Amino acid sequence: xxxxxxxxxxxxxxxxxxxxxxxxxxxxxxxxxxxxxxxxxxxxxxxxxxxxxxxxxxxxxxxxxxxxxxxxxxxxxxxxxxxxxxxxxxxxxxxxxxxxxxxxxxxxxxxxxxxxxxxxxxxxxxxxxxxxxxxxxxxxxxxxxxxxxxxxxxxxxxxxxxxxxxxxxxxx
Amino acid sequence: xxxxxxxxxxxxxxxxxxxxxxxxxxxxxxxxxxxxxxxxxxxxxxxxxxxxxxxxxxxxxxxxxxxxxxxxxxxxxxxxxxxxxxxxxxxxxxxxxxxx
Numbered sequence: 001x002x003x004x005x006x007x008x009x010x011x012x013x014x015x016x017x018x019x020x021x022x023x024x025x026x027x028x029x030x031x032x033x034x035x036x037x038x039x040x041x042x043x044x045x046x047x048x049x050x051x052x053x054x055x056x057x058x059x060x061x062x063x064x065x066x067x068x069x070x071x072x073x074x075x076x077x078x079x080x081x082x083x084x085x086x087x088x089x090x091x092x093x094x095x096x097x098x099x100x101x102x103x104x105x106x107x108x109x110x111x112x113x114x115x116x117x118x119x120x121x122x123x124x125x126x127x128x129x130x131x132x133x134x135x136x137x138x139x140x141x142x143x144x145x146x147x148x149x150x151x152x153x154x155x156x157x158x159x160x161x162x163x164x165x166x167x168x169x170x171x172x
Numbered sequence: 173x174x175x176x177x178x179x180x181x182x183x184x185x186x187x188x189x190x191x192x193x194x195x196x197x198x199x200x201x202x203x204x205x206x207x208x209x210x211x212x213x214x215x216x217x218x219x220x221x222x223x224x225x226x227x228x229x230x231x232x233x234x235x236x237x238x239x240x241x242x243x244x245x246x247x248x249x250x251x252x253x254x255x256x257x258x259x260x261x262x263x264x265x266x267x268x269x270x271x272x
Contacts (some may be wrong), residue, residue, distance in 0.1 A: 018190070027199055027201045048220060053215075060238050069205060072252060076262065098188070102184070110177050124226065129228055130231055133228055138236075144239070157250075159253070160253050163257075171217060
């Protein structure tokens with residue numbers, strides 16, 4: 001019962017934040033509601049027993065990535081976005097189609113999804129176990145991601161550096 | 173005890189919100205945040221399935237998705253900065269040419 005109450009409370013925060021992201025016109029409000037979504041998702045991970053993933057979610061997603069987003073929004077002084085007209089066909093067919101599809105998927109999941117669940121307090125995803133998996137079974141993907149991150153760092157530095165900075169140095 | 177299907181429905185709702193935001197938003201940063209929302213929805217379904225099958229590989233994959241998302245955020249925001257520097261706009265309707 002406690003599990004269900006926690007799930008519903010933080011799930012409601014998740015969905016409210018996601019809808020707020022859609023409704024808000026200013027990017028900074030969207031970014032802050034996305035932080036709320038990520039924080040409550042971390043609680044959902046804890047309910048599923050994923051201790052390590054919950055910690056990483058808070059540190060990497062809600063911490064690092066969203067700070068980067070807020071930093072860029074502040075840096076570029078992003079204002080209220082102007083909206084363009086959507087097509088009428090999308091409104092006529094898209095919305096009923098999406099409703100139908102989501103009802104179908106929800107029905108299939110809820111009716112035939114099984115009732116597997118983890119008890120509150122059971123933590124199968126402890127950092128020790130995840131670390132063992134990461135450095136034994138998934139060692140090659142782990143090393144590949146390190147190369148990916150290295151390339152991403154270099155790409156970000158090259159892309160964000162001022163184009164005139166190098167030329168100015170050469171000329172002077 | 174909460175069935176795993178509840179978590180899957182929640183992750184579906186988050187993913188659908190992300191897709192909707194991706195389609196209706198016009199600010200390039202908001203579009204990027206919608207992509208992050210979609211990634212979060214997928215992560216939740218990964219963890220839910222890991223709990224259902226008692227397989228921790230799902231949680232390791234969430235870790236990899238987070239690494240890729242972090243790399244993507246760094247490079248994407250650098251691209252956004254460089255687009256803003258050359259065009260002085262964040263509206264994607266005005267960024268419709270590959271060439272300046």
